[in-house]
Amino acid sequence: xxxxxxxxxxxxxxLSFFLPGWNSEASLDSVPEGKVLRxxxxxxxxxxxxxxxxxxxxxxxxxxxxxGSWQLGREHLKMFLIQYQFPFEEIKKQDVLSGKLNxxxxxTLIMPGGASWNYLEDLGEVGANEIxxxxxxxxxxxxICAGAFYATTMRNGGAATGEYGIGLxxxxxxxxxxxxxxxxxxxxxxxxxxxxKLKNQYEIVLLGGPSFQVYKNxxxxxxxxxxxxxxxxxxxxxxxxxxEKGKVFLTGxxxxxxxxxxxxxxxxxxxxSDWPILEAALLKLRxxx
Numbered sequence: 001x002x003x004x005x006x007x008x009x010x011x012x013x014x015l016s017f018f019l020p021g022w023n024s025e026a027s028l029d030s031v032p033e034g035k036v037l038r039x040x041x042x043x044x045x046x047x048x049x050x051x052x053x054x055x056x057x058x059x060x061x062x063x064x065x066x067x068g069s070w071q072l073g074r075e076h077l078k079m080f081l082i083q084y085q086f087p088f089e090e091i092k093k094q095d096v097l098s099g100k101l102n103x104x105x106x107x108t109l110i111m112p113g114g115a116s117w118n119y120l121e122d123l124g125e126v127g128a129n130e131i132x133x134x135x136x137x138x139x140x141x142x143x144i145c146a147g148a149f150y151a152t153t154m155r156n157g158g159a160a161t162g163e164y165g166i167g168l169x170x171x172x173x174x175x176x177x178x179x180x181x182x183x184x185x186x187x188x189x190x191x192x193x194x195x196x197k198l199k200n201q202y203e204i205v206l207l208g209g210p211s212f213q214v215y216k217n218x219x220x221x222x223x224x225x226x227x228x229x230x231x232x233x234x235x236x237x238x239x240x241x242x243x244e245k246g247k248v249f250l251t252g253x254x255x256x257x258x259x260x261x262x263x264x265x266x267x268x269x270x271x272x273s274d275w276p277i278l279e280a281a282l283l284k285l286r287x288x289x
Contacts, residue, residue: 061088061282062095062106068118068146069111076256077112077144080275086282096127101134108140108285111147113207113254117159119150120166128166135246140285141168148250149173149210158210168243169250170218173210183233184208188270191237191253195227197280202228203270204253204277211235212250227277238277240284249281 061081065074074090081088088110095101101109109131111119123131135141143151155164158175165173176184189206193199211233214224219241227238238251255274262268 058105059087059107059286060105061086061108061110062091062101063088063110064092064096064112064119064147065090066093067122068115070114070146072262073113073144073254073256076258076261077110079258079261080256080278084275084279084282093122093127096123096130099130101130102137106134106139108142108282109134110142111144111150112256113145113147116146116149116165119146120164131166132168132243135168135248136244138245140247141243141249142281142285143168143248143250144256145207145252145254148212148252151248151250152212154213155210156213168248169212169214169239169241170222171212171214173212175208175210177208177210181233183230183235188259188268189253190231191228192231193228195225195280198227198277202255202274202277203272204255204274205257205259205268205270206253210252211237212239238281240281247285249285251277251281 063074063077063081078088078090089106091101091106119127131141141151143149149155150165151168152165152173153163153167153170154172155161156172156174156179158178174181177186184206186207187205188203190201190203192201211230218224222241222243225240226236227240229236237253238249240247240249242248253274255277258273258275259268259270
């Protein structure tokens with residue numbers, strides 16, 4: 001049966017996101033048991049490079065690292081941020097609820113893959129308001145997987161059907177994995193890109209999640225950009241858009257995961273890094289293009 005939103009396909013743009021995660025939107029049952037990141041944990045250390053040489057200590061990336069966030073995804077994000085020399089700190093639930101996120105210290109919030117319902121439960125409406133305020137006044141938000149689910153307004157399938165998320169994207173998430181849509185696959189998938197600063201195609205890991213549905217008039221009003229699409233669905237899996245004075249980037253696939261650093265096995269091997277996608281997204285979010 002087609003979803004309510006799919007029935008209005010002539011009126012809307014469908015934006016597809018597979019939202020994998022630990023214990024997550026579609027669970028990681030397909031990931032080989034016991035295969036975890038072998039590297040040591042990383043701590044957020046403010047760094048300065050040619051990319052970020054003009055960033056002061058009050059322009060840090062806040063990486064959410066509390067209940068619901070996928071540990072392996074967080075560790076790969078920290079490796080990426082350190083290698084590409086983006087200044088960051090890990091933050092907890094209380095940092096959001098207490099107003100520290102809006103203290104002026106941070107300019108970007110990253111919500112990793114994991115379990116979006118934990119984000120909703122732990123941060124509640126107070127946290128949602130803090131995050132919306134953070135982005136609305138000119139900062140940015142990067143949501144991966146569960147972090148993308150968390151950013152929407154409605155959800156169809158999976159953990160819930162109906163109102164869901166904090167409303168950075170005025171649209172619905174369609175959980176194609178839970179609803180057994182044939183275009184959704186857990187594992188490595190090929191994604192054709194149309195963002196001019198990146199390659200034409202990347203192979204990125206998907207572990208389950210939704211597509212996004214946005215009315216065309218809304219897409220126009222938020223200056224929505226489509227970065228890539230599902231080959232078999234012709235729907236975007238990564239988007240960039242405006243939220244009041246701020247910017248948002250959402251991705252369903254996991255460009256932060258370097259499969260050759262996981263030990264998951266040959267079927268998960270991807271010889272090329274997807275980190276250039278994250279770099280491009282952060283540079284655009286942080287006005288450093």
